[in-house]
Amino acid sequence: MLPVLARRSWPRWFNGCMSTPALFRPIQLGSLTVRNRAWVSPMCQYSVEQRDGVVNDWHLVHYGSLAAGGFGLVVVEATGVSPEARISPWDAGLWNDQQATAWRRVTDFAHAQGAAIGVQLAHAGRKASTNRWWPGEEARNIPADEGGWTPVGPTTERGAGEEFTSEVQALDEAGIQKVIDDFAAAAVRAKEAGFDLVEVHAAHGYLLHQFYSPLSNTRTDQWGGSWENRTRLLLAVVDAIRQVWTGALAVRISATDWTDGDWTDGGWDGEDSAQLAIELREHGVDLVDVSTGGLVMARIPVGPGYQVPYAEQVRSESGVVTSAVGMITEPEQAEQIIAEGRADAVMLARQALREPGWPLRAAHELGLPADQAPWPPARSRGVWR
Template sequence: MSIPTLFTPYSVRSVTMRNRLWVAPMCEYSVEKHDGVPTDWHLVHLGGFAKGGAGLVITEATAVSAEGRISPEDTGIYSDEQRDAWSRIVAFIHSQGAVAGIQLSHAGRKASTWRPWAPERGTVPQSEGGWLAVAPSAVAFTGYAVPAELDRAGIDGIVADFAAATRRSIDAGFDVLELHAAHGYLLHQFLSPLSNLRTDEYGGSLENRARLLLEVIAAVRAEAGEAAALFVRFSATDWADGGWDQEQTATVAGWARDAGADFFDISTGGLVSGTTIPLAPGYQVPFADFVKHASSVEVSAVGLITEARQAEEIITSGRADAVMLARAIMRDPHFPLRAAHELGVELDYWPAQYLRAKWPA
């Protein structure tokens, strides 16, 4: 009997994932010292997914600078101490047979916010450990403080921060680098005409709005070398009139591929509040499908993918090359092992310590 496509290996450059069930970035807001250094929580959280059989485990949005953190409790990769702490986590992920990825991020105007379970909402004031956020334009996200508009020196500094974060990520042992250009964070803010009102070479036309992303991709590829896999996460729509959409996403994905990116992680939304999103199982898969075929690029799909056969069908139908799991794998970190059982696949990477819990053949 042939192996379901979901459990066949998948390679990007020199990196091979053992299957196509991958862990999407999920913010944990759990750095208690506000120093960006990942903790034992991150080791157990991410290591559990590797132990559970995932092919690729990607970290939460990891800031390339202190000002790029979403919250004071976010992780970073802008210091050697952070690099060394990530190295320990990467080593464990590798020990379980999974590939380790890091999502490099700058929150832009959505930086310096309270973590979700804090009683407060909105922007953390500077008097309480917050900072002034930056953005392409001085336009606030709903309920947040107005950011400072980046000047040319600031933009050049962003590119340099991504390059430096790349070097530390490679030194920490990460196999996959993912640039966060989705969910309303800085690179997405430059892409969307709803948040980018600039009139210089970084605003206006699609080419100008994509300029920063393409500069970051070039800088990251130059620093990472040819072996590392480079992903870009896009929100394929703002779900808002006049905003970023799937056609623009497909066009820029082609440019990004030509600039050195390899693979595209397709999500949606996050730039503006008050939108209506038609939530349903696999509701974002059509966007991945569109980008894949419009631009002839490789993509993953994410969003309410909760069942093994659903995931298998997404791949065998040709709509995506892999699936990303978030809430479903948080509920069941051993989702890949369970999915293999449901699809009749005999895996050789069950943890030896757990073999007595394996289902009978």
């Protein structure tokens, strides 16, 4: 029996239809079935107080509350594939067995709530060894005598907004191979840790994005110059992971550098992203998680759903399953994105922090019967009547 709803809570296109809202239809990613299409975007927590990459009670409670809140897929924060891959010394890691064991507590709890859980494997590149981005904390590089390290990148150049980074070391062939090997080793540990999905972080100005954008990669060897050379590292990382990981595989990209009209070379754009998505699918990727920006200073027209057109472009031009992110806050908005085929799933970030039980409210407002909504039994008294 449908719960009693005010008429204004029904989406305009719902028209009294009794079918399951698009947002709550399961979706298949490779061999993984996800219960709905409301997902949690990776968000850095900077909460590993011991600075050893080992997650703690904060991570269990934080991610556990999101799984219990009804999200179909929870993708945990950018997780360093090596100590030097972290954004800050307070980041989570997956480069040793102790870290994998600690993550297992989190994944076991998420699974008990019926949620799938993924890990975003990351290398910060030239944006590494910084202070944690918390209110009141100084934006600065962490020096070696405070536990920091020298960041690496495609070249020795620093990016706009990274002036506090004192030095960047250009990766040589051995360094590039180590990056590839580190991603593969972390994927092996992701399986041991109980994750269902691995997402490769190739967005927001971090290392893999630094390599594929012409604004940051001015190398003249096989890892730079042409489109094929600039995307070579990302594809090599994906191939290395696919050799050891049989689960669902995603890649987060920045679909535009937002620099058209600001640079002689407009940087990376939507057409590049659609072509990359085709390549990624051919290399075994199940999902392209479409975000934007983060590499250079740019004028970004931020507003509700401002990145959704890029997810739509990648999906329509490549045929690849995509997720959309960026100021998606209301159930009707999310439902419309999925129902209209603009993306296959939505990623919530800040809204998930504000409202860990957002899918439960969405189910109510979209007219999903309470007995079909992802309510944990222990919280069933909270069902709207």
